Amino acid sequence: MSSIRLSTLAPWTDRAGRVSWLKLAVFVACVAPAVWIALRLHCGTFHPAPVRGLIRETGDWAMRFMALSLAVTPLRYVTRQNRLVIVRRMLGLTGLFYTLAHLAIYMFDRSFNLWWMILELFWRIYISAGWVATVVFIVMGVTSNDWGIRRLGSATWNRWHAWAYPAAFLSLLHIFILVRLDAFEATLIGGLCAFAVGFRLLRRAGRAERPWTLLLLGVGLALATAVFEAWFYRFATRVDMMRVLEANFDFSYRIRPAWWVLAAGCAMAASAMLRVGSWRMRGAAARPQPQ
Numbered sequence: 001m002s003s004i005r006l007s008t009l010a011p012w013t014d015r016a017g018r019v020s021w022l023k024l025a026v027f028v029a030c031v032a033p034a035v036w037i038a039l040r041l042h043c044g045t046f047h048p049a050p051v052r053g054l055i056r057e058t059g060d061w062a063m064r065f066m067a068l069s070l071a072v073t074p075l076r077y078v079t080r081q082n083r084l085v086i087v088r089r090m091l092g093l094t095g096l097f098y099t100l101a102h103l104a105i106y107m108f109d110r111s112f113n114l115w116w117m118i119l120e121l122f123w124r125i126y127i128s129a130g131w132v133a134t135v136v137f138i139v140m141g142v143t144s145n146d147w148g149i150r151r152l153g154s155a156t157w158n159r160w161h162a163w164a165y166p167a168a169f170l171s172l173l174h175i176f177i178l179v180r181l182d183a184f185e186a187t188l189i190g191g192l193c194a195f196a197v198g199f200r201l202l203r204r205a206g207r208a209e210r211p212w213t214l215l216l217l218g219v220g221l222a223l224a225t226a227v228f229e230a231w232f233y234r235f236a237t238r239v240d241m242m243r244v245l246e247a248n249f250d251f252s253y254r255i256r257p258a259w260w261v262l263a264a265g266c267a268m269a270a271s272a273m274l275r276v277g278s279w280r281m282r283g284a285a286a287r288p289q290p291q
């Protein structure tokens with residue numbers, strides 16, 4: 001009995017203690033960046049300034065895993081794979097792991113000087129935003145288990161865990177204040193997080209099944225992403241906004257973030273259209289009733 005319980009604790013097993021290939025694959029993907037960083041550190045090929053490189057790289061992975069955990073709900077909807085829910089917690093906890101590593105290296109970089117860190121917390125907006133986001137991620141990490149749900153009750157738990165969105169916003173604020181010349185990834189993640197928020201609001205209003213609404217959301221947020229990106233570069237580097245907007249139509253280098261947000265909107269709308277089509281074919285009874 002106790003061995004069955006122990007086996008359910010492994011990150012790659014399901015509740016029954018059986019190996020879940022999906023969880024195993026995601027677990028390998030979660031650990032891979034840390035192993036890659038450790039290998040490069042060991043071989044001396046990591047970064048000319050290793051501590052600064054470590055702060056940046058752990059921060060980058062924290063941001064990526066945070067965004068991936070927010071993407072699970074819309075992805076479940078597009079792919080109709082409900083079992084994706086079992087990896088959401090793992091992705092969120094991995095985001096927290098890289099955030100804590102990021103914080104620990106920051107503290108090491110500041111020689112664990114408490115007064116200096118307190119001063120920075122109140123003096124630098126990006127540090128304040130990072131701290132608040134980190135505290136929210138910690139609370140979510142500690143409560144994201146059966147014990148947390150039991151203790152808080154599922155309604156309160158859901159309300160608490162909706163704080164992931166404001167925390168993601170604060171993380172992005174932290175990052176946008178720091179990045180200057182290359183805001184590609186931050187803009188992409190910001191656009192996709194905005195889509196996840198929009199999708200959540202549509203679901204709450206009972207409109208997430210409507211293909212046109214999802215398409216409109218995608219188009220609106222893609223335009224907003226393009227304008228925000230142009231505004232950001234204007235603000236950070238004084239480059240002409242029109243030039244940045246025009247870069248959206250130059251596909252020779254990278255496909256700009258706005259197109260990826262549009263692609264997310266189109267994928268969701270197409271999936272909703274297929275779903276509505278299949279209900280029509282199977283009759284009204286096949287349509288799930290609102291709970």
Ligand code: HEM
Binds near residue numbers: 052062
């Ligand atoms: C206590 C909280 C935090 C502190 C004290 C902190 C501190 C820092 C510092 C000092 C840097 C600049 C490193 C440099 O000199 O280039 C940095 C960069 C970064 N941080 Fe944080 N951070 C915190 C939380 C977070 C969180 C929650 C995230 C994302 C989930 C994050 C993501 C990043 C990223 C992506 C960068 C790199 C930005 C760039 O490319 O320049 N940080 N952080």
